Amino acid sequence: MLDVSIAPAPAPDAPFEDHIEWARNAPAIPSTPAALFTGGLDGAPVGDRLTIDGPEWDYPVLARDLVRGSRGAVLDIGTGSGDFFAGLGPLPTGSAATETGPAFLAARRRLEPLGVDVRRAEASWTGDVLLPFFDGQYSAVLSRFSTIDPNEVGRVLEPGGTFLTEQVDTRDGIALNKALRAPLGWDQDGVTVDVICDGLVASGLEIVEATEYAGTRTFKDLSSVLWYLRTAAWQVPELADLSPANVARHEAALRGLHMHFAMGNELVDEAPRILVKARRPY
Incomplete structure (x- = not known):
């Protein structure tokens, strides 16, 4: 607080x-x-x-259930300080997390004592966020409010593995910018449920659930x-x-x-x- x-x-x-x-x-x-x-x-x-x-769903509960039901290691993309991922423990052996921002060092301090491999995930020249892990390395992948590359998510998931993400729709904040007469600094159609699902399907994944909340x-x-x-x-x-x-x-x-x-x-x-x-x- x-x-x-x-x-x-x-x-x-x-x-x-x-x-x-x-x-x-x-x-x-x-x-x-x-x-x-x-x-x-x-x-x-x-x-x-x-x-x-x-939103009406409870992402922490859903993520914790996924971790506890996982057959193997779990990856958290864009872990921030690592506090949220640590709170889902005990984490399976071999679990990992990525962070690209200034919170990287904080994430290492928080998660490495728990046996979590914390890595930087760098963007390629095309802008895709590449994950520094082997194909099929994780039985579950999480991502909350962080940039995801659907192809990379599909690549690192093992057969039968599950991906769970909560994202901010890019219509967020449009009314405020309009009131301030300030241009949007992002594509308002860049992150939608259709964009996310289409990308994941193209990467070879099957959609289990897709929900929008008009908050x-x-x-x-x-x-x-x-x-x-x-x-x-x-x-x-x-x-x-x-x-x-x-x-x-x-x-x-x-x-x-x-x-x-x-x-x-x-x-x-x-x-x-x-x-x-x-x-x-x-």
């Missing part, structure tokens, strides 16, 4: 500058990286002024928007630091959004999620 010993957030109709100042000084990191996607914002400084409608993310004041922009730095990269120059560049849109909240309105954004389970045939 975050240390939220900071000044209370200003009221929705407080001066624009008060919201900017508060957001610049509020802790920007949620309790876990997945919190922005799952609704686990307990302890975040925005309190209930930012709410996320999480929402609700902002109740400008402070909650600004805190989110700092924490989700990919949303509008120019506003991630809330520097005076970048705030001035977006000031007209920010002030318009502030007036929207000051009049008692909310901003409801899309936050769709995807769950896919697939299996490699014998």
Whole structure:
């Protein structure tokens, strides 16, 4: 849980500058990286002024059941700090995890004492994320909110092996960017349930389950928007630091959004999620 010993957030109709100042000084990191996607914002400084409608499934339970029922080693793609994967234990002998970001060293510290082989998974010149493992090495593969290469997933799964992934649909955040008059930095059709399933089928896997959840993310004041922009730095990269120059560049849109909240309105954004389970045939 975050240390939220900071000044209370200003009221929705407080001066624009008060919201900017508060957001610049509020802790920007949620309790876990997945919190922005799952609704686990307990302890975040925005309190209930930012709410996320999480999916109806329970990915941790599904992942834990898959690990415990696995016949052999398990791979976690994009493990982050490794805390989530470690919590699914005891992990089968030979299990492994990948991480490409700054959390790699933290993942090694967390998982290697448990016997997990932690590797960097580098992108090739084509942009595909290559997995540094042998063909058919794992009886189960997990991936939560990380980039996947369907061909690589299919390659490292043994016959009869299972793949489970929870992903953020790329329609997430469109309403916020529209309100800020900021272009999307991603293809809104890049990650959908159809795209994921088509890729997995093309890699030789069979789809066992494919579910979409049309979740929402609700902002109740400008402070909650600004805190989110700092924490989700990919949303509008120019506003991630809330520097005076970048705030001035977006000031007209920010002030318009502030007036929207000051009049008692909310901003409801899309936050769709995807769950896919697939299996490699014998």
